[in-house]
Amino acid sequence: MxxxxxxxxxxxxxxxxxxxxxxxxxxxxxxxxxxxxxxxxxxxxxxxxxxxxxxxxxxxxxxxxxxxxxxxxxxxxxxxxxxxxxxxxxxxxxxxxxxxxxxxxxxxxxxxxxxxxxxxxxxxxxxxxxxxxxxxxxxxxxxxxxxxxxxxxxxxxxxxxxxxxxxxxxxxxxxxxxxxxxxxxxxxxxxxxxxTPVANMLMDSQDFLEFCLLISRIVDKYSSFTMTHSTSVSNVSCKIANLMGFSLHDQTEIAIAGYLHDIGKVHIPLAVLEKEGRLTDNEYALIRKHSYKTLEILALIKPLKRITPWAVNHHERLDGGGYPFGLTARDLDLPSRIMAVADVFTALTENRPYRQGMAAQKALTILEEEVAGNKLDGDVVDIVKRHLDDVYQCVLRV
The missing domain is CATH 1.10.3210.10 (Hypothetical protein af1432)
Structure with missing residues (x-):
């Protein structure tokens, strides 16, 4: 990139x-x-x-x-x-x-x-x-x-x-x-x-990865419920990609997708993002908008074309029950599947203002249930299982 x-x-x-x-x-x-x-x-x-x-x-x-x-x-x-x-x-x-x-x-x-x-x-x-x-x-x-x-x-x-x-x-x-x-x-x-005087100042994937750290800090600071979420998803997805043998270049681009996966949340009202109790159907419909908004934002930046689906697809599921497009297994490449697992694992194990994160083993049990239900990729979850401590260490806790 x-x-x-x-x-x-x-x-x-x-x-x-x-x-x-x-x-x-x-x-x-x-x-x-x-x-x-x-x-x-x-x-x-x-x-x-x-x-x-x-x-x-x-x-x-x-x-x-x-x-x-x-x-x-x-x-x-x-x-x-x-x-x-x-x-x-x-x-x-x-x-x-x-x-x-x-x-x-x-x-x-x-x-x-x-x-x-x-x-x-x-x-x-x-x-x-x-x-x-x-x-x-x-x-x-x-x-x-x-x-x-x-x-x-x-x-x-x-x-x-x-x-x-x-x-x-x-x-x-x-x-x-x-x-x-x-x-x-x-x-x-x-x-x-x-x-602009900086049009010819070019960044490679590693340089842009650093810049994405600033972007993730902005998105995560927008809601106190996700203070380090984007950074943790980036860390976890990159670690999984490393353990699965991806090249260093691809690991970096997967990490970038992790940083950017939730940028669409800036279009969601804070009252909905930060609600502690169960969401109403209408509120959940608003939450589902965020991944599509991520697509709208990233589509404006042409050099991000390759990693855009990886960031956008983190709520898609293998059985077609995810959102925003209801994609199925044949539509979801491996980086998208990694991002979905990383997002769920991070959400389960990170601390939120209203609850402590789950223990790694308990979160793994939920991931395996999702595999059994044809929601998440079994090979990706198996990597998490075999390197649970290493993956768990990638989740930031504040």
């Missing part, structure tokens, strides 16, 4: 948007403003790329706040914003981003001090200005270009703690019609895809 960094960022935006559309919009507009400033300043291309990447995920820490709603109004709320920079830096830990990117995420709310002008790099101040400028624009009347001079003057009067060259550059940008028209666009994500 070869996937561009831009495709990975697009996937991130697609996942965040249904949960917090205002936050997704804010991060996209901050990215566009940051990119515009960096290019107008004629910064070296490696710095432009780092600024673009950091701006794309600068507020990622807000997703760990367990906030039920993040809107344009509370994006400036001190309680919500408290420590989100440090949380964001922690969320990207373990991912091979340049250290400059991690620094920009950690320090994107710093203020420029004329007494210590070099305390932080200019790149950090670019994201700070872009972030505050977008939040300011959200309070302005639409048709920005009509009031462009007034907007810039009032913004800089209220926010003057930026390096002088940034103030000059923002004023220059404000003279370009396209700058304002793009900021008003309802399809800014499409604009960013056209002008």
């Amino acid at each position: 070869i996937i561009s960094l831009q495709d990975a960022i697009n996937l991130l935006n697609i996942i965040i948007e249904p949960i917090f559309p205002d936050l997704a919009s804010h991060m996209q507009r901050t990215t566009y403003i940051s990119l515009s400033l960096a290019r107008a300043l004629e910064l070296p291309e490696d710095r432009v790329r780092n600024i673009y990447l950091a701006a794309s995920i600068h507020d990622i820490g807000l997703l760990a706040k367990k906030q039920r709603e993040i809107t344009a109004d509370n994006l400036s709320n001190e309680n919500l914003m408290f420590h989100h920079e440090e949380i964001g830096e922690a969320m990207v830990a373990g991912i091979s981003f340049p250290p400059e990117v991690q620094s920009m995420i950690r320090h994107h709310h710093i203020h420029w001090n004329s007494q210590h002008p070099d305390e932080y790099p200019l790149d950090n101040h670019i994201i700070h200005m872009a972030d505050e400028f977008d939040l300011y624009l959200r309070k302005c009347p639409k048709d920005f270009i009509v009031n462009a001079d007034e907007i810039i003057n009032d913004f800089l009067m209220a926010h003057s703690d930026y390096p002088p060259e940034l103030i000059v550059t923002l004023r220059k940008l404000s003279q370009r019609d396209a700058f304002w028209f793009r900021l008003e666009s309802q399809r800014l994500h499409s604009v960013l895809k056209r002008i």
